[in-house]
Amino acid sequence: MSQSNSAGRRFRDALAVEKPLQILGTVNAYAAMMATQVGYKAIYLSGAGVANYSYGLPDLGMTSLDDVLTDVRRITSQVDTPLLVDIDTGWGGAFNISRTIKEMIRAGAAAVHIEDQVAQKRCGHRPNKEIVTQAEMVDRIKAAADAKTDPDFVLMARTDALQQEGLQGVIDRACACVEAGADAIFAEAMTDITMYRKVVDAVGVPVLANITEFGTTPYYTVDELGEQGIGMVLYPLSATRAMQKAALEVMQAIRKEGTQVNVLDSMQKRSELYEFLNYHSFENKLDQLFKSEK
Numbered sequence: 533m534s535q536s537n538s539a540g541r542r543f544r545d546a547l548a549v550e551k552p553l554q555i556l557g558t559v560n561a562y563a564a565m566m567a568t569q570v571g572y573k574a575i576y577l578s579g580a581g582v583a584n585y586s587y588g589l590p591d592l593g594m595t596s597l598d599d600v601l602t603d604v605r606r607i608t609s610q611v612d613t614p615l616l617v618d619i620d621t622g623w624g625g626a627f628n629i630s631r632t633i634k635e636m637i638r639a640g641a642a643a644v645h646i647e648d649q650v651a652q653k654r655c656g657h658r659p660n661k662e663i664v665t666q667a668e669m670v671d672r673i674k675a676a677a678d679a680k681t682d683p684d685f686v687l688m689a690r691t692d693a694l695q696q697e698g699l700q701g702v703i704d705r706a707c708a709c710v711e712a713g714a715d716a717i718f719a720e721a722m723t724d725i726t727m728y729r730k731v732v733d734a735v736g737v738p739v740l741a742n743i744t745e746f747g748t749t750p751y752y753t754v755d756e757l758g759e760q761g762i763g764m765v766l767y768p769l770s771a772t773r774a775m776q777k778a779a780l781e782v783m784q785a786i787r788k789e790g791t792q793v794n795v796l797d798s799m800q801k802r803s804e805l806y807e808f809l810n811y812h813s814f815e816n817k818l819d820q821l822f823k824s825e826k
């Protein structure tokens with residue numbers, strides 16, 4: 533049964549209005565609120581982001597379904613902006629993947645991407661990645677597609693095959709995933725812009741380009757990617773990386789100088805924080821509710 537205003541529906545609507553759709557990584561609920569107010573029509577919860585910044589772990593398949601769900605719920609309870617979630621390899625076999633999809637929908641996710649790396653996965657932009665067979669990946673997709681309790685929920689298949697199998701491997705796997713029920717394709721770690729056009733033409737569903745920093749994909753612009761027929765452009769950790777750098781500089785400055793006066797400019801002001809949080813409406817409510825007791 534289609535749910536008229538489900539998160540999945542909202543993601544599909546965003547895809548229809550913005551071409552290509554910019555998807556911004558939001559590491560927590562507050563970042564999701566800022567991105568929404570800045571105007572992003574879709575946001576992202578990065579697997580690396582959950583591992584690195586919520587748990588202090590490397591992005592090597594060490595986080596669990598529950599770890600990621602906790603961060604999903606924090607975000608979806610504060611914003612309606614459709615959220616794409618990185619579920620790595622889906623956390624197990626067919627029944628685990630099925631549970632993952634159902635729980636993601638219940639937690640308010642709009643879309644997920646599941647990849648064809650082995651369980652002990654790596655960042656898509658690292659060397660020496662290992663992938664499962666195409667048949668095993670197709671089984672993952674079948675299990676995930678079958679588990680959708682909302683037909684509008686977007687199931688995205690990510691393939692990390694470029695390194696081991698070249699572009700033809702990427703295309704073969706992507707087509708097999710679409711055949712098995714994937715609604716979209718994530719062509720990971722492409723090294724040349726013309727590769728995208730070949731994937732787009734072969735699969736016939738929206739294709740995502742991951743423009744992460746310090747990786748193996750050049751910084752193609754939205755316009756350049758749009759010309760290749762790309763449907764979604766992902767910035768998984770851009771704002772988050774900037775947050776960490778600013779935080780480190782402040783930590784070092786206070787430690788060294790014994791004062792924060794020289795780094796105030798790199799901080800968000802209290803008034804700005806309150807603006808994004810809609811703080812004053814909460815305080816007004818408090819005043820209104822408890823006025824008579826004063």
Ligand SMILES: C[C@](O)(C(=O)O)[C@H](CC(=O)O)C(=O)O
Pocket residue numbers: 578579580581591618654655656657742744745747768769
């Ligand atoms: C998109 C990604 O899967 C993520 O977890 O955010 C990472 C991003 C990164 O490590 O830069 C990936 O590309 O594997």
Ligand SMILES: [Mg+2]
Pocket residue numbers: 578579580591618620
């Ligand atoms: Mg990831």
